[in-house]
Amino acid sequence: MKKKYSIFSIARNALTSHANWQAAWRSSDPKKAYDVIIIGGGGHGLATAYYLAKTFGISNVAVLEKGWIGGGNTGRNTTIVRSNYLWDESARIYEKSLKLWESLSQDINYNVMFSQRGVLNLGHTLQDMRDIERRSNANYLNGIDSEVLTTADVARLVPILDTSPDARYPILGASLQKRGGVARHDAVAWGFARAADQLGVDIIQNCEVTGIQRNEGRVSGVYTSRGTINASNVGIVTAGHSSTVAEMAGLRLPVESHPLQALVSEPLKPILHTVVMSNAVHGYISQSDKGELVIGAGVDSYVGYGQRGSFSIIEGNLSAIVELFPAFSRVRMLRQWGGIVDVCPDACPIIGETDVRGLYINCGWGTGGFKATPGSGWVFAHTIATGQPHALNAPFSIKRFNTGALIDEHGAAGVAH
């Protein structure tokens, strides 16, 4: 049994120079068979395993990760969390997730540093403002907090924004979701891994799935770089690599994988206490607890699996950030990186069954799935445990591309998150 993290455990370990902390999770070798195999040890995969064990009582579960857990988009994103989406279907699933975020640190006994510092979505044109008002009203009807701010409100809240009328990107107002914010992304992967491990889940790193075994239309296991492992239920949660893994079972997906980049600056004293996003200029920014400005850009339009993107995207992104925040013009950037995001035609995820019985898929979160990590794991665990989608994820079936019932979230998802 793992020891609980608490103020006492910190004090106790401080007395022994922090040399006696237990490993946060066991390093397991794969068993021959499991009840459920989750392919992909990102936040969504780990959350799925945790809720399978905790909420649905299925703990004979393995999470197979080809690299190290959280080494994919989970550890590469700009950590914005919010639920102010336009359509009922997405509002409900993102709000479920936001509610789980609000008690996540206590629930998994791991400080994910969830900070509800508010998320501003700027409007630069009349049309932006109409969209913002429409979305805020839709949020209201779904019981989601949202306020529409005027230019003066924005100037009061974030004085370093250029709110002058002759700004390159004039700010006509914004929406504000106060319950939105940021979280520590690595902690989300580590915290879910530790909590799942404690309930009996095997976390298996450096284990790449290379094939999906099927028997008469039903999944029976996976081939991996560490041997064949049997399971009658398998969940694919591999984000940017969803198409390649789905293809192992002969499935085609409506997603394309694109590079998405982010960058951080040198640490500064506290200057930006909220999250600022602008769809129109393809930029979003917040300040980390260490003081770095965390800045996200837009996707490259080509398919890319290289975990890096084009320089011109960063150039455009930073020139827009400097127009919005003239004070940042001399800040130096420290690091820049890319992730591979799996984008759906309607900017919404796919969560549910596939044509192969026992094989489930959760993908297509694209540029904005970090915020959904707990909610996505919860509904996916429900789907795998019961063989049926939950009401929250039923609309996100892959069948919507055949029926035409798409959920067009381009406005609220946009390039930004």
Add this chain to the structure above:
Amino acid sequence: MLQIECPWCGPRDQSEFSCGGEAHISRPLEPDALDDIEWADYLFFRKNPCGRHYEQWCHIFGCRRWFNAIRDTVTYKFIAYYEMGANPPELD
């Protein structure tokens, strides 16, 4: 990537180009004859390969002409260029 070779203008900066996605998807000649699954496949489902990809590109801030290219989606390196409507060159 950084530089892309327009078949008409020669090597130019990547920022002059826009990517038009997967090549060789032809619009069904008889849309009415398609069922929902075939129609969805034409509209939404894509190859999205990790490796060699056959794509359409346009020299949007140049001669504004379209062309096809074969590109590696991991290294981002262009492997071959060929005209719209032409069959892709044989590669080994």
